[in-house]
Amino acid sequence: MLKGFILPGLLASALLSGCAGTLSQMNMPSSEVQQVAQNGRALSVDELVTEYMHSKQVSGMVVAVIKHNGPATFYCYGITDDKNRYPITPDTLFALGSLSKGITAEVITLLVNEGRLHWDDTLSTLLPPGTPLSDDAQKITLIQLVTHTSGLPRQPMNLLSLEHLLRYLRDGENFYQDLDSDGVLNYLSSFRAPLNREPIYSNLGYAILGYILKYQTGQSIETLSAQRLFQPLGMANTSFNPETLRAYPHRALGHAGDQPKLIARGALTPDWQFSNNMVGAASLYSDARDLIEYTRAHFSATDSQALNKVFSDVSVNYYPREKEAANIAWITDTYGPQKITYQVGYIGGYSSYIGFDKQNQNAVLVLQNSFNWSNYIGHALLKRIAPE
Numbered sequence: 001m002l003k004g005f006i007l008p009g010l011l012a013s014a015l016l017s018g019c020a021g022t023l024s025q026m027n028m029p030s031s032e033v034q035q036v037a038q039n040g041r042a043l044s045v046d047e048l049v050t051e052y053m054h055s056k057q058v059s060g061m062v063v064a065v066i067k068h069n070g071p072a073t074f075y076c077y078g079i080t081d082d083k084n085r086y087p088i089t090p091d092t093l094f095a096l097g098s099l100s101k102g103i104t105a106e107v108i109t110l111l112v113n114e115g116r117l118h119w120d121d122t123l124s125t126l127l128p129p130g131t132p133l134s135d136d137a138q139k140i141t142l143i144q145l146v147t148h149t150s151g152l153p154r155q156p157m158n159l160l161s162l163e164h165l166l167r168y169l170r171d172g173e174n175f176y177q178d179l180d181s182d183g184v185l186n187y188l189s190s191f192r193a194p195l196n197r198e199p200i201y202s203n204l205g206y207a208i209l210g211y212i213l214k215y216q217t218g219q220s221i222e223t224l225s226a227q228r229l230f231q232p233l234g235m236a237n238t239s240f241n242p243e244t245l246r247a248y249p250h251r252a253l254g255h256a257g258d259q260p261k262l263i264a265r266g267a268l269t270p271d272w273q274f275s276n277n278m279v280g281a282a283s284l285y286s287d288a289r290d291l292i293e294y295t296r297a298h299f300s301a302t303d304s305q306a307l308n309k310v311f312s313d314v315s316v317n318y319y320p321r322e323k324e325a326a327n328i329a330w331i332t333d334t335y336g337p338q339k340i341t342y343q344v345g346y347i348g349g350y351s352s353y354i355g356f357d358k359q360n361q362n363a364v365l366v367l368q369n370s371f372n373w374s375n376y377i378g379h380a381l382l383k384r385i386a387p388e
Helices: 002-020 030-036 045-056 099-113 142-146 159-171 182-190 203-217 221-230 288-296 305-313 377-385
Strands: 060-066 073-078 331-335 338-347 350-357 362-368
Touching: 045 060, 045 073, 045 377, 060 288, 060 377, 073 288, 099 142, 099 203, 099 221, 099 305, 099 338, 099 350, 142 203, 182 203, 203 221, 288 350, 288 362, 338 377, 350 377, 362 377
Parallel strands: none
Antiparallel strands: 060 073, 060 362, 331 338, 338 350, 350 362
């Protein structure tokens, strides 16, 4: 009887971790290093992307590069999908997955800087009175949630999660629906914190943040982000409600890649949709033109002092280490004198990368309409252009 309960739990843990990767999934496999350089010569962006798209059977990609705070350069490849065949442009919409978390965390940082929330606020005060919380859950702080250092796992490891994951492997459908409901708070009643508080990437933690934002402000992340970030930065083609964007009918459609395992690489996959707590964790859509200028704002001052303070705050390492230092939603890798701060996003049939080198004022954005863990192009370009 006991074995019957233990085995599914172990299986769920193995499958979920194998499908979900690590905090950033940024390590370059040795087999891919040769794609960055051949015979000692650095590959051009065109060569690098063309080789990648061929090997991964990617339908469409766009790369945007800023060198030393100069004008953005866009490299566009392929099409949105085989049926519509719209060419990829700097204005093509892509689903961004977990890049959404960076926006949500920066909205929260604005509220903290205004004194409406505080980094040392705990779940015992952030959630409604009477919410069942274990002793460990009561002590989780706001700063721990935004930096993935709360100890909460990526998602609950249970049979329901396993069932949803197995269905995803067959049909590509969203397997995080449970995190979208308010029932996500139930997990906190029995939460036990790990002894080691290293960063653990947590969709569960950001679903709880989504609940907290609505409860504490009475506003949705859609409204807060539009008013506080997108409008001031002129991001007219960015939204958590993508259907409202003019470019939505011509968006890049998602395709299977490394995942889902049981769907042929290059086949269309369904869009993932959320309507509640997971919106701020995974529902953002945008284009390369908006996103590269948003990235620039993290190292080049805007007209808003409040936003400049936020963008400075998220560059601070709250859990310092050489690789995958945890910031507010962002991550920092150190290569000698160079620091690269970045985020990655994976959802449905899409993969995204956004990164910057603050000291050299460089930025790179990579969007693709295929789900592939190999997300090394952005890092490779930032490392290459640093000494130029």
